Amino acid sequence: MRTIGGVDVVFSDGKARAAIAVLSYPDLAPIEGAIAEVAIEFPYVPGLLSFCEGPAILSAWKKLRTKLDLLIFDGQRVAHPRGMGIAAHMGLWLERLSIGVAKSRLYGNHATPVLNRGTDADLRDERDPTCVIGAVLRTRTNVKPVYVSPGHLIDVAHAIEFALRCCTKYRVPEPIRWAHKLAGGENLPTAGNNQTQLF
Helix, strand or coil: EEEEEEEEEEEECCEEEEEEEECCCCCCCCCEEEEEECCCCCCCCCHHHHHHHHHHHHHHHHHCCCCEEEEECCCCCCCCCCCCCCCHHHHHHHCEEEEEEEECCCCEEECCCCCCCCCEEEEEEECCCCCCCEEEEECCCCCEEEEEEEEEEEHHHHHHHHHHHHHCCCCCHHHHHHHHHHCCCCCCCHHCCCCCCCC
C-alpha cells in the first residue's frame, strides 16, 4: 500500500462538487488533489447516494495523475439497507480497494465501544444479527466513534486497520479530512502544489 485517496462531495446551487485527495501511505503526506463539479441529475435520496454523487466523483477521478491503491469514502458500504453503499458502488466501478468511514450510523445494530482509541464494536445486520457488516470504531479516546464498513476487495478487519492508521489527530481519517478541505476550496500543502482543480 503506497497511496490512499479520500473522497468527499459537497452540494451547492444544484451542483455536486467532488474532491479526491491523494495521500502517501503510511506517512499520510498530501500528494495530489482533483476536483470536479457537475450538475445534479439524480436527487439526493437517502440510501441512493451513489447516483447523486457518483458522476462528480468519476469526473474528479479522471483528472488524477496518481494511481491509487485504496479509496476511503465519507459514506457506507455493506452497512447499508441495500447492502451496497457508495464505497462499494464506486470501488467496484473504479476497480479499487475501498472502505467507507461515516460519522453517523445509517444501518445496523451495535454495542457501544469502550472509550479508548482503537477499540471497536461489531456493527451487525438488522435483519441477520449473526452477520457482521462493519465496525463502530473509536479513533480518539473519549470522542464519538466512526462507522467503518468494507467497500470493495477488503474485509472488515483490514478496513478497521486502515481507518485507524489514517486517523492521527482527528476523529476522521486524514484522506477524508483533506478531501473535505479541498471540496471547500482549500489547497493541499503538496510539494510544488501539485494538484488539479479544473471544473
